[in-house]
Amino acid sequence: MDNLEAGKETGSVAGANADLAAVLAAGRRSRGRRWRGRLILLVLLILAAAAATYFYMGRSRAEFSYTTQPVKRGDLTVLVTATGSVQPTQQVDISSELSGTMRDVNVDYNSTVKAGDVLAVLDTNKLEADVKSSRAKLNSAKANVVKANADLQSAATSLDRLKSLVKSNVSTQQSLDDATYKYDSAVAAKDINEADVLASEANLQLAEVNLGKAKIVSPIDGVILTRSVDPGATVAASLSAPVLFTIAGDLKKMELQVDVDEADVGQIAVGQKASFTVDAYPDRTFPAVIEQIRFASEVVNNVVTYKAVLSVDNADLLLRPGMTATSDITVEAVKDTLMVPNAALRYAPPQTEARGGRGIFSLFRPPRPSRSGGADSTLSGTQRRVWVLRNGHPAPVVIQVGSSDGQFTQVTSGEITEKDAVITDAAARTN
Structure with a gap:
């Protein structure tokens, strides 16, 4: 009897445990369903946001307006x-080599002159006096040469006579020595006076040259551009002589x-x-x-x-x-070459437009850096990328470029023709 009651009690406990386990399992299943529901809701919200963004970006792409210029053929000049x-x-500055007072000025601004024409004349009174003095000194030197020649002739005659007398024992050796000394002195005096003649001739020539320099003449055929002297002005010749003409x-x-x-x-x-x-x-x-x-x-x-x-x-x-x-x-x-405007080489489409048409999942990819100035690391040498408007959307075209005049650039090769219009700018439309 006791064993029967104990069995009943054990069965009751086991049943209670089973019921508790069932309740706990049901709770776990309920929480799992709630988390799955929340996760599904979150995914749906993300997809809805992505779809809305994609739709908005699609509208943004459609709202760009493009400025285009036609590809043209013509002559290109590089300047x-x-x-x-x-x-x-030829331009010559005229100065004076001499100092003095300007006596005459024969030309003015814009005067036409020939080589050798007298432009101006300095006062020549002193210069003419120098010439006369030099000529007088020359004449005196020449007279001294004549006298020296006469003295030399006399000394030579005396020397020859004394030599004969000494041989005849009529005169002394001392007398002969004196005559020899006088002869040598006469020869030296003659040489000195002849040198004085040469010096006087040089001085006279210099005085005459200076007198000639009083006339300032034109070295070339030409026109007087400037005149900075007037009659009566004092001219001072120096290393930095003023320019007269x-x-x-x-x-x-x-x-x-x-x-x-x-x-x-x-x-x-x-x-x-x-x-x-x-x-x-x-x-x-x-x-x-x-x-x-x-x-x-x-x-x-x-x-x-x-x-x-x-x-x-x-x-x-x-x-x-x-x-x-x-x-x-x-x-x-x-x-006769194909040309595109330089603005087309600098243009790059907006990033959203450049990424268009790649599906909604492109929104989750990291953005790529946009191109600038038509340059690209994939291009080499003289290759450039331009964008042509086709079916309302920009399409890239790679071309080979040549010379440029600063506004247009020569196209040497590439899939582009005169029928194409290249994009030079883009702007978003406002509703």
Whole structure:
């Protein structure tokens, strides 16, 4: 009886444990279902946000407006621009080698002169007196030579006579020695006086040269550009003598001196053609040809330049010395070539547009750096990427480029034609 009751009690405990285990298992299943529901809800929210973002970006792509320019064919001219001034081919500063008072001035500004024409004359009173004095000294020296010759002849005669007397024992040796001394002295006096004649002749020649220098003459044919002296002015000759006149050579042939930047000097060469303008005639261009490129550099405001000299025909005398000029040197001329605007080489589409059409999962990828200026690490040498508008969307085209004039660049090869329009800019539309 006791055993029967004990069995019943054991069965009751086992049943209770089973019920408790069932309750606990049911609780765990309920919590698992709740977590799965929350996870599914979170995934749905993420997908909804991604879809909304994708939809918004798709709308953004559709709202870009593009600025395009047509690919064109034509002539391309590569220019190097440089500034400088118009100068005479020959220019001479005239000064005086002598000091004195200016007596006459025979020319004025713009006077046309020939080589040898007298421009001005210094007062010659002192110079003429110097010539007369030098001539008188020369005449005196010549007279002294005549006297010295006579003295020499007399001394020679006396010496010969005494030599005969000494041989005949009529005269003494002392008398012969004295005669010999007088003869030698006469020879020396003759040489001295002849040297004085040479010195006097040189002094006279110098005085005459100085008298000739009182006349200031033109060394070249040309035009008087400046005159800085008037009659009566005192001229002081020194190592830094003042310039009295500036004469320019034939103004029908001028030269243009321009400063070429060191970055451009490698592109220019002797014989290249150029055109230039001056402020006096802004609507007119003048032709020129490079005649010289100087090796010496010039540094102005820390900018290194090289002087190029261009020959200019000035037959109509419109150009004047010192005029400021801006020149365009033609370094290359390409005929009938395909060209794209330089703005197309610098353009890169917005990043959202460039990534368009790759699906919603592209939103979860890390962003790529956008291209700049049409450059790309995958391109080499003269390859460039431009973007052509096709079906309302930008499409990349790789081209090979050549020369550029700063606005357009030559296309030497690539899948692009005159029918294409390249994108140069893009802007978002506003609703």
